[in-house]
Amino acid sequence: MQRVVVVGSGLAGTHAAMALRRQGYEGELVLVGAEEHQPYDRPPLSKAVLLGNQDDTSLTFSLDELRIELRPNVHATGLRSGVVETSVGDLAYDGLVLATGSEPVRLPGTGGRYLRTKTDALSLRASLREGAQVVVVGAGWIGAEVATAAAKHGCQVTVLELAATPVAHALPAEIASHFVPWYAAAGVELRTNCAVAEVGPDGVSLVDGSSLEADVVVVGVGVRPAAGWLEGSPIPVDRGVLVGADLATGVEGVYAVGDLVARWSPRYGERIRGEHWDDALRSPAVAAANLLGGAEEYDPVPYVWSEQFGRMIQFAGNLGPESKGKLVWRGDPATGEGWSAFWLDSRSCVAAVLAVDQPRDFVQGRRLAEGSVPLDVDKLADPAVMVKAT
Ligand code: FAD
Known part of the structure; x- marks a missing residue:
C-alpha cells in the first residue's frame, strides 16, 4: 500500500494512524480532520475543562515522529472506489480508515x-x-x-x-x-x-x-454517527457504519472505528454502537492490524465512565433500559457511601457491573465480565468480601 487515508482526526482516527505506523506501515499516511485543532481528547471537556481546571486536552504524541500528515479544516464530502472526496479536492487511497465519530442530536x-x-x-x-x-x-x-x-x-x-x-x-x-x-x-x-x-x-x-x-x-440528548458524508457511497450504513468484529466494512481495504461504527459483536449476538472513549482508544489497533493483513477481532465488553456530582461512575456491560439477569447489590446507595451492582447471567457469570466510587469492585467485575467466569452469589453480595471468581 502506498497511501493510507484516515478520515476523522478524533481519538479513534488518530490512534488508527498511530497504530498503522507502530505496526510497521511505511507508506504515506494522511489524517484528514474537519476541525482546526490538533487531535485532542473529549472526556475532559465536560469535566476538568468546564470546571476551569484544564484548558488543553491535546493528545501527547508527535505527528512528525510518526510521519503522519495531518490535514486540518478538511471535510470529507463523499467516497467512491479508491478516492475520498473532500472540501479541497479528491484524495486517492489504497487503504482507508473511517473515523468521523458522532455528532450531537x-x-x-x-x-x-x-x-x-x-x-x-x-x-x-x-x-x-x-x-x-x-x-x-x-x-x-x-x-x-x-x-x-x-x-x-x-x-x-x-x-x-x-x-x-x-x-x-x-x-x-x-x-x-x-x-x-x-x-x-x-x-x-x-x-x-x-x-x-x-x-x-x-x-x-x-x-x-x-x-x-x-x-x-x-x-445533551445523545449523539448520532457522523455518516452523512457517506450517503451514496458503497459503505453500508444503518445507525452507524456496519462492520464485522474485524472492523472491516466489506468494501475492500476500508475499515471503520470508534463512535462511527455499529459493529457486530459475536459476544452479544447483536450490533453494538459504542459511543465511548474506550472503543475509540482500543478498536483502532485491531483495524490497523487487519488493514495490514492480520485477522484480529474486536469484541470487548463495552465500558463507559462518568464523573458527576463528585462521584466516579463506571459501567461495563451491555444492558440498555432493560435489567438483564439477576441483580446483586454490594453496599447500600442510601448511605451516601460507594456501592456497586452486578448483573449475573444464568450461569452466574458477570453480565454487567456498575460501580459508584468503588474502583476495586469495578476492576474485578469488568475483568470477570470479559472472562465469563462464574461467581458465588452469596459471597458477591457481601461488600466486605473481595469480588473474585469461585
Ligand atoms: P470523535 O471524537 O467524534 O472524532 C471524530 C472526528 O472526525 C471529529 O474531529 C470530527 O470533526 C471529524 N469529522 C466528522 N465528520 C468529518 C468529515 N466529514 N470529514 C472530516 N472530518 C470529520 N466517553 C466515555 O467513555 N467517558 C466519558 O467520560 C466521556 N466523556 C465525554 C465528554 C464529552 C464532552 C464528549 C463530547 C464525549 C465524551 N465521551 C466519553 C465520548 C468519547 O469522547 C467518544 O466516544 C470519543 O471521542 C469517540 O472518538 P471518535 O474518534 O470515534 O469520534
Whole structure:
C-alpha cells in the first residue's frame, strides 16, 4: 500500500494512524480532520475543562515522529472506489480508515448550545457565570456532567429529562433512580418526564405548553454517527457504519472505528454502537492490524465512565433500559457511601457491573465480565468480601 487515508482526526482516527505506523506501515499516511485543532481528547471537556481546571486536552504524541500528515479544516464530502472526496479536492487511497465519530442530536429551534468540541467547551465555560440561569436538556452522561460544572460555578441549574430517571438509555430505572438525589444535593433541580418541544435563544418551550427562561441552554440528548458524508457511497450504513468484529466494512481495504461504527459483536449476538472513549482508544489497533493483513477481532465488553456530582461512575456491560439477569447489590446507595451492582447471567457469570466510587469492585467485575467466569452469589453480595471468581 502506498497511501493510507484516515478520515476523522478524533481519538479513534488518530490512534488508527498511530497504530498503522507502530505496526510497521511505511507508506504515506494522511489524517484528514474537519476541525482546526490538533487531535485532542473529549472526556475532559465536560469535566476538568468546564470546571476551569484544564484548558488543553491535546493528545501527547508527535505527528512528525510518526510521519503522519495531518490535514486540518478538511471535510470529507463523499467516497467512491479508491478516492475520498473532500472540501479541497479528491484524495486517492489504497487503504482507508473511517473515523468521523458522532455528532450531537439537535432539538428543534434556533437556540441552545451543544458540547462536542474543544471550541464548544471553552465557549460554554465562559457563559457559566455565578447566578446565571442554566437549563440543561437531558440527564444523560453529558447532561449530568454539565449540570455538575454549572452548579460548581454558582449557576442556578435546572435539568429537564424526558425519561423517568437519569441515564435511562444506558441503565435500568432500579439503578438510575439512585442517581436522582445527587441532583438536589448539588442544588440542581431535576425535572423528569419532561418533554422539551423547542429551544429558543432565551429558554425552552415544553410540550405541555409551558416555557422556561434561561441565560444558557445546553442540550445533551445523545449523539448520532457522523455518516452523512457517506450517503451514496458503497459503505453500508444503518445507525452507524456496519462492520464485522474485524472492523472491516466489506468494501475492500476500508475499515471503520470508534463512535462511527455499529459493529457486530459475536459476544452479544447483536450490533453494538459504542459511543465511548474506550472503543475509540482500543478498536483502532485491531483495524490497523487487519488493514495490514492480520485477522484480529474486536469484541470487548463495552465500558463507559462518568464523573458527576463528585462521584466516579463506571459501567461495563451491555444492558440498555432493560435489567438483564439477576441483580446483586454490594453496599447500600442510601448511605451516601460507594456501592456497586452486578448483573449475573444464568450461569452466574458477570453480565454487567456498575460501580459508584468503588474502583476495586469495578476492576474485578469488568475483568470477570470479559472472562465469563462464574461467581458465588452469596459471597458477591457481601461488600466486605473481595469480588473474585469461585
Ligand atoms: P470523535 O471524537 O467524534 O472524532 C471524530 C472526528 O472526525 C471529529 O474531529 C470530527 O470533526 C471529524 N469529522 C466528522 N465528520 C468529518 C468529515 N466529514 N470529514 C472530516 N472530518 C470529520 N466517553 C466515555 O467513555 N467517558 C466519558 O467520560 C466521556 N466523556 C465525554 C465528554 C464529552 C464532552 C464528549 C463530547 C464525549 C465524551 N465521551 C466519553 C465520548 C468519547 O469522547 C467518544 O466516544 C470519543 O471521542 C469517540 O472518538 P471518535 O474518534 O470515534 O469520534
